Amino acid sequence: MARKVAGFGEGDLRTLAGARSFERGLGYLDAVTGLEVGDTSVTAVVHGTDVYEVELALGGGAGISGWCDCPYGQEGNFCKHCVAVGLTVLRQAEAIPRRRAAARARAVGLEEWLEGLSRDELVALVREQIAGDRELRRRLELRAAAAHSDLGTIRERVLALVDPRSFARYGYVGYADALGYARQVEEAADALRALASGKHAAQAVDLAEEAIRVLGEAYGEIDDSDGVVGQAATAVAEAHLEACQAARPDPERLAQWLVGQLLGDGNDATDFDPLDYAHVLGSAGLARLRHLAAEARRRSPNGWAEQYLLERLVKAEGDVDALVALYAKDLVPSGATHVRIAEELEAADRADEALAWAERGLRDTAEEAHVDGRLADYVYARYKSAGRMAEAVAVRRDRLLAERSLAAYQQLRAAARTADCWETERDAALAVLREGAHREHGGWYGGPVLIDALLDDGDLDAAWREAADGADDRQWQQLADHLREIRPADALAVYLRLVEPLKEPTGDRVYERMARLLLDARACHQALGTEDEFSAYLAELRAELKRRRKLMTLLDRHGL
Incomplete structure (x- = not known):
């Protein structure tokens, strides 16, 4: 396994995964099946708590990278399953170059074969594929409907794709089904984009809004822990924007819809920024949007969504005084609002007013224990520069x-x-x-x-005196670490005292901490010339805790 394949070796896997995931990956070597070697990637299945699909990208300029559909892998981590597949590839190092070359040859052969087919042969091939692939069939049906301006079919198919009921086996869409549902929603977004790019942009606007409504109503009953449905819903929202840019709907009606979407109960699925629609809304639509946002703010003075919407609109207008007045209506106790006002004024080249607001913030928060650190930093920096x-x-x-x-x-x-x-x-x-x-x-x-x-x-003597009145274990250990070289007897007493409460609990973290303290204690005994005392202490400790096999193994590993 020491050799490298496609530009990576065991050390690269350890670096990417970290020591813990790498060690765990070693235990999954026999769980890897279905290894497929391509020209630039390797795929495989790993059988763990569930069956996970893994893909490793090979030979790129950035080195090896990996993806796994386990929860840890979907967070962007190089997980133990990726390690197991990587190690499997390294085990088969001699065969990998030949298998990559074969994959390249197959790809070239497929391309040449497709290019050589006649029109009738290609049509027959597509028919054969759609007969056995429902997802491909749906995508092509939507393309055909768009090409023939079959609006009824397009509407029916798009709404069917965003309907979550076929995935809601228990009344809601569970985590395991969220990805499948998200893929359908992405298909709907593709269909809406295709419709918007043709002669039916206005119909695409209406259909996108209907799809967004369905998504908003359904999203509360979906376990979207990985955010895949949210990403797909955002694609639908982007298709709506594209359709509006092409169709140029009534700006005041669009403003009404945007406010309802941004402030309504069903807005969790999508992430709209009203300013993305500025060119579509025009001055009349933006004015209507501002009016509606102000009304909503008056109705709900403490609503964060209403405040955010109004702030975005006022800031876009470039009226600094109006923005400052809006911020000033709700000065939060931490001073964060004062900082925002100061930053806006400074950006408008009104430095004196900016400093005055920040100074006011310091006065307003003088008795607060938890204050936005940027406030004091802002005033300090201005005073220092002056x-x-x-x-x-x-x-x-x-x-x-x-x-x-x-x-x-x-x-x-x-x-x-x-x-x-x-x-x-x-x-x-x-x-x-x-x-x-x-x-x-x-x-x-x-x-x-x-x-x-x-x-x-670095005042260790004073810290030692004060510690007697109530230091916690972290502070005692930090003191001992500083004193170990100059006052090993004092440090030793601390280390041994900290070991005692670790005798009762169990677990890897406890054992690692105990081993670290014992190593520190041994260093103190060595400095004092009392290694025999440490040997006797350690022997007694091991006898007392001998039933804890993992601890004994860890102590052996550290030479204790």
């Missing part, structure tokens, strides 16, 4: 008072160092965190932020 360093440091200081986090401490430290005043700021900042340590504010996983800050400063 040479107003005392005010810039004050921005970071105020944020630390409200937030008491390691990030806020780090930002204050960076600002104060730039202003050459960190020595005077540090004591006050630590006092703020020391006070916070007695409240409900914690570090990343519950320990005091004060200890994180001292560790981040």
Whole structure:
């Protein structure tokens, strides 16, 4: 398996999959069947929890890539099934070049044969194929109907394709059937595009809207975990746009339909952007759209969809003051809206007003613990660029008072160092965190932020003193890791204490953590010259936990 085939080797598979998926892939080598080698790809079936189809692309400039229809593979990952197929290909390395050459020869032979067939022979061949392939037959029937302007047949077939009932075996379309249904919806989108490109664009608009309605009503009863139905529905929406561009329907009527689609209950299946229709709507349609959006906003002042639609339309008009006024009606407590206003004003070359809005945001959020970080960053950057360093440091200081986090401490430290005043700021900042340590504010996983800050400063002695009053396990281990070289006895005591609670739970993650701590403890004993003590401790630990075979195997692997 060490050799390379089609530009990849075992190491490439391990890199793509990661160590965990690669190791799991080794267990599926005997589950690979139906290996087919093409000129540029390999396909196979892998029998796991289900039967999965795998395709590996070979010999491309970007190296090997893989696709699998298992859930993990459909998220874009190079899964264990891809690994198993890749390893199978490597096992057959000597035969692969010959099989790829044979695939190329077959492709050339097929092309030459097709080109040599007469018209009657080609028609007979197509008839033979559609007799045994229902999906191909449907596609060709739609093309024939479009070619003959058979609008009744086209409408019937498109609506049949978007009808989910044949896939709803239990009253809804399950995960296993979603892909099949999505393929039908994509066929409907193709048919609508073909209709729109001919003489019947107006009919394509109406039919697309009817199909979108059906999709919207059905989508709530579909398990579209992988988003395949949503993608197909978006293709139908794109066909609607193409049809509108060709047919130029009444702009005010189109505006009414778009608002209903964007704000209605059945809008989850498709993703419309009203500005995509700007050229079709024209000034009259956009004005109507804006009016309808404003009315909807008044009826539902807290509706996010109504707010988003109105914002998009106002922004498209380029009226910055109107957009600022719209944003200002709903200033969220995190300060995110203040940032948006500042950014819009700055983009309009109104920097002074932008800064004033951001400063207002700092005042409005002064007592909030959770504030959009961009707000303080915005004001700080403007103060710094203007040479107003005392005010810039004050921005970071105020944020630390409200937030008491390691990030806020780090930002204050960076600002104060730039202003050459960190020595005077540090004591006050630590006092703020020391006070916070007695409240409900914690570090990343519950320990005091004060200890994180001292560790981040490299002040290990102070961190060790503070840890005695309430560090969490993460902070203790971080302390021990820093102290191992200079104070191995202190670090050893921490590592051994952290091992104790790991004796009860089980699982790979627990065992890996225990092994890591034991390796650290051994390093401390080696630095202290007390290796015999560690050997005795380890022997006692192994005897105590000997029934945990996976742990014993892991300890053996680490030489423990």
